[in-house]
Amino acid sequence: MSRVRGWACAVALVAASLLTNPTAAQAAPTAAGDLTTAVTTRLLDRASATDAGLRGAGADNTRVTITRRDGQTWAFGTAVVVAPAQEGQYPAGWLFVAHRDRAGWQVAFDGEANFADLATAAPARVVSQAEKNVFTTSPSPMYAGGDYRTGMRLPFAVGQSWYLTGGPHGWAGSDTPWSSIDLSGGDQRVLAARGGTAYTMCRGWIRVIHDRGYSTDYYHLWNSISVNGAGVGEGAYLGDTGTDVTCGGAASGRHVHFALRQNSAYVPIAGHNFGKWVVMGGGATYQGYALHGSAQVNVGGALYNYGALGLTQAIIDANGGGTVNKRSGPGTGYAVVGSVGDGATVNVACSANGTTHTGRWGTTSLWNKLTDGTWVTDAYTWTGSSGPINGWC
Template sequence: MVQIRRWAGIATALLATELLVAGTAAHAAPAPDPVRVNVEDAVTAKLLGQARAATADHADESDTRVTVTRRAGGWAFGTAVTVTSHEEDIHPTGAVFIARAEAGTWRVNFDGEAGFSELAAESPLVNKQEKAVFARTPSTMQAGGDYRTGMALPFAVGQTWTMTSGPHGWGGYEAPYSSIDLAGGDQVVRAARAGTAYTMCTGWIRVIHDRGYSTDYYHLWSNISANGTAVGQGAYLGYTGTDVTCGGAASGRHVHFGLRQNSAYVSIAGHGLGKWEFANGASAYQGGARHGSAWVGAGGGLYNYGALGFNQAVVDANGGGTLTRRSGPGSGYGALGSVGDGATVTVSCSANGTSHTGRYGTTALWNRLSDGSWVSDAYLWTGVNGPINGWC
């Protein structure tokens, strides 16, 4: 692994790659003419362009670290990080990149971009495991009301850790509030879902998952050294720590956990992790999470129930202790018993029935459970608006 900092030639790279880094047009095979711009400068140019657009600050070449971890012929693969100040809680940003030499310069794409998927499908540097994740062009799923992640919390299932800070920005106070801080338990940070892992810099691991998602883990101590390492859900990534090699601040050991989708940090609010649904507070670092009717705010303990399946739901009786199961999709059908608040249920299919009002509004949708009984969708958290396993 070779880490290179390039300060010269950035302006030239930015001009030479202006059209190619966008990655939106069809591309021919790599041209045989000599590459006039080195890949480190081309990657840095794109990284700085994104950093300036996102933060409106004056990031420059001295703030970047481009690490080429694989290189062959006209291809390069690695990580690119914008380093931040160590004097305040502003965390670094970065990306996994693939670059291909074209027409004397480089086409560069970052993880999550559609162009990244295109290059991954063709690159000889991308292994089979990575292709299985990268080659799926992402879509903006949450815009359609789908907030399912299939993720656990980033520590061992069955443990309770303290959410030392509620939802806040990856860099602190900026929107979206993509991140939470966690500490406690055995202090072992684990992958929230299966994927491929990359060391962005010392103390920072990114895991790229399916469905356009990726997760970031920062401030780690004794973290793994990963370069496309396949990890399963719950795999060891490192220990909580206070590492700020690439910037930011940490007053006590913890993991700064961030959620990304389609190459950008996204609001953690509404998403399910470890069968908790997260919610923003009045300002950054406030807010909390809900499991059934139970609410935990910043400073409280989160029990890791594990990942919620894509055809499962958590019962939210909206303050009640139980939810009545019916023989059909409506309150006029006979009662078949009840299911407790906070329980996990599996949904077979859905149908419309009598209308009811729960924590999230009014709906006529009913869900048939795997045991054949029915419950109103008004009292379930599924992570999606509408049926989660088709219509009956």
């Protein structure tokens, strides 16, 4: 991409506001008593502040799962508010750490200011060291800063083609941000888009927390794995596509509802790359398309999974042309020393400024030096960033 302009600038402003998350308040002590009650009380407050569709939900609409506990002082688990079983409704869920002191239970959800502090202080039998490393890392808001790199594949086997049955839409369908897409077909096996730490939010719903502040949600799964903070590699089996709505909502036809989060909040999925396809939004929910170089697949079409795009790799986008010239230096004043085809994956060694060009992603003077020593203009590459992805030359 190299440049993310126009529609993406507006989307970035939305993402920035989401990452600020006004609900991420300090965890307040809850009166001494039952832990589940304490978590449920906080959960209903958090859900009602996050999703208007869940306001008014009662304790009978919640699922609090305490997966680890250390006596009467520490606990860890998942907390979910079940949505109504109807179209356009989806559950809301978080991880939590709880600590009991003289004032009662303090409960913090991921994304709240006190979560990392409680996770750090918790004994290892409640929050593992690997989880502490994930929870206490403070990634910069890279999405809001114009960095759309995910390092993710599509959530199915490399080499397969699945149908894009739903373009960018909200986690609950019509809500914002448009964080999700729907995919179906192939061998129906849903796989982790990138390695990370996995949690079962409820039956049919898996969340994987990755690096760089990202996490991915997978909903409507059949035969979903039961996992509680285990590390999973890229391509790990999570379940099969299905129509499971254990935690609410509705589903018609087998598929996976695949959503993107960053810094504990759903973020717009448009502009990000999965399996070397850039997801693009449409004029309304469930519309849109995906780009691999100049190749465009609309909703209803099949996406071939090329595998993850590395964080120092780029996709050549000839903007409708067949090839892009490679030169001996960063500009058109240097000799042409070859060409590279539209849709090709290239490895970037470093970048420098040179002559200015305009491509699909905007106008730029940035040039990328490839690992074979040749140069291509950034106007005809998708890197996921408006700047260098592997330093300056």
